[in-house]
Amino acid sequence: MANAMLHQTVGTLQLHGSSGIHFQGGNNSVRLVPKGFKVEVGFCKRGICSSGEKKFSVIQASASQTSVFDPVLSPSNNGTHESLKKSNEAALILIRHGESLWNEKNLFTGCVDVPLTKKGVEEAIEAGKRISNIPVDMIFTSALIRAQMTAMLAMTQHRRKKVPIIMHNENEQARVWSQIHSEDTIKQSIPVIAAWQLNERMYGELQGLNKQETADRFGKEKVHEWRRSYDIPPPNGESLEMCAERAVAYFKDEIEPQLLSGKNVMIAAHGNSLRSIIMYLDKLTSQEVISLELSTGIPMLYIFKEGKFIRRGSPIAPTEAGVYAYTRKLAQYRQKLDEMLH
Template sequence: MDHLLVLVRHGQSEWNLKNLFTGWKDPDLTEKGVAEARAAGVKLKALGIRFDVAFTSALSRAQKTCALILEEIGQPELPVIEDQALNERDYGDLTGLNKDDARERWGEEQVHIWRRSFDVPPPGGESLKGTAERVLPYFRAHILPRVERGDRVLVAAHGNSLRALVMELEGLSGEEILKRELATGAPIIYRLDASGAVIDKKDLAA
C-alpha cells in the first residue's frame, strides 16, 4: 500500500514580497504566489499523484495554495481540513515589521537570534520549538493516522509549521532543522511505511 504524504509551503504572499514578518497575519498570495501554487499542482499531476484528504492552516495564503493545487490536479472537491494548529510561527511583536526595520530597532544580532535559534522566542511570540509543540501533537493525532492507514495526504502550510513536520519525519535536531530552507510552492513528497517511518523522499524544488 502506498503511504503518501506531500508537504507544500504556500506560494509567495504579499508580505513575503515586502520582507515583513508575517506570522498569524493573513495577507493574500501575490500573482507570483498564485503561479507557484498552480505550478506545484502541475508537477504533482505529472507524477500521477491524487489525494484522499488535504490539511491546511487557518490562514488564507495556505488555504488558497491548497485550493489551487487541487484545482490543477483535477480534485477541486476534495475534503480539506483547516486548523490553526498548522498556522505559521507567531512572531509576536515582530509581526508586520520589515526585517530591516526590526534589525534597526533591536540590533542585527538579537533579530538573528530570534529568527535562527530553536528555542528563543521573539517578544510576545513563539520560538520554532514552541511552534513544533503546537504542530506535532496535531500531526500525530490527525494527519499521521490517515497516512498510516493508506490515505494519500496533502498538507499545505507554512515555512515553520512545515519545518516542525520535516524535523519529525526526518529525525532532525533543532539545529539541523534551522538550516533547512523550504521553497515556496515546492512539494516535498514522502513515502512512509505502515508505522510512519520514511522510506523515500522527493523534493520537487531540487
C-alpha cells in the same frame, strides 16, 4: 471465575468528537477507531444486551465529516494498528504557501492572514503541476488564506480532477448545512480540513515589522536567533519549539492515523509550522533545524511505509520518471490516470 475476569474493568472507552473511540486504561490511551470512521452507539438487538453493555458500531464517516476513498487506489482498511502499519503505504506532500503580499514586502507575517501575490498564485499553480500525478485523498491546511489558496490552486492542476471541498465541522449547523447527499459526488471530492494548529508560528511583536529594519535596529544576530533558533521566542511570540508543540501534536493525532490507514495526504502550511513537522519526520536535531529553509510553493514528497517516513524530495515535473518509480503504487496510479485520460 473466567467470566469474572472478563468483566473486570480495566479501563474506559471514551468518545472524542470526530476523532474516534479511545481506550483509557492505566497509563495507556489507545485510539481504537481511526479518524475517518465514526462510531455509532446503539443497543443489542432486543434492547439491552444481557450484560447491559452498549454496542458500538464503527462505520466510515460521510464526506461532510471526513474523508473519501479514491477508487483508483483505495487502501484496505481492516486490520489492526500493527498490520496497517506493515501493509499500507501512503504519499505525503508538504507544501509551503506561495509568495504572500507580506513576503513580497519583507514583513514578519506570522498569524496575520495575508493573501498571495500574483507570483504566489503562479507558484501554487506550478506546484500543482509537479504533483498532478500523485494521489491525494485528503488535504490539511492551516486556517490562513495563503495556505488555503495554495492548496486550492495547486489542485486545479491535478489530473484526477476531484473537487477539493472545505469541511465545516465548527458546529453542528455548519456540519449539517454543508452535507453532500450523493455518494457519487462524495467519491469525486477531496475533503479539505483547515486547522489553526498548522498556522505559521505566532511572531509576537514582530508581526507587521520590516525584517531588514528589525535587523538594523536589534542587530542581525539577534533577529537571526528569533527567526531560526529552536527555543528562543521572538518578543511575545512563539519559538519554533512552541510552534512544534501544537503543529507536530496535530500531525501525530490527526494526520498520521490517516497515512496509517493508507490515505494519501497533502499538507499546505507555512515556513515554520512545516519546519517543525519536517524536524519530526526527518528526526532533525535542534541544531540541524536552524539551517532548514523552505522555499515558497515547492512541494516535497514523503512516502510513509512500515511506520517510517522516507523523504523523496520534490517532484520536478509531472512527466518526470524518477518520482513515480519510487513505489509501485505511485507508478500504478499514474498509469491508471494515463489510461483514464486517453
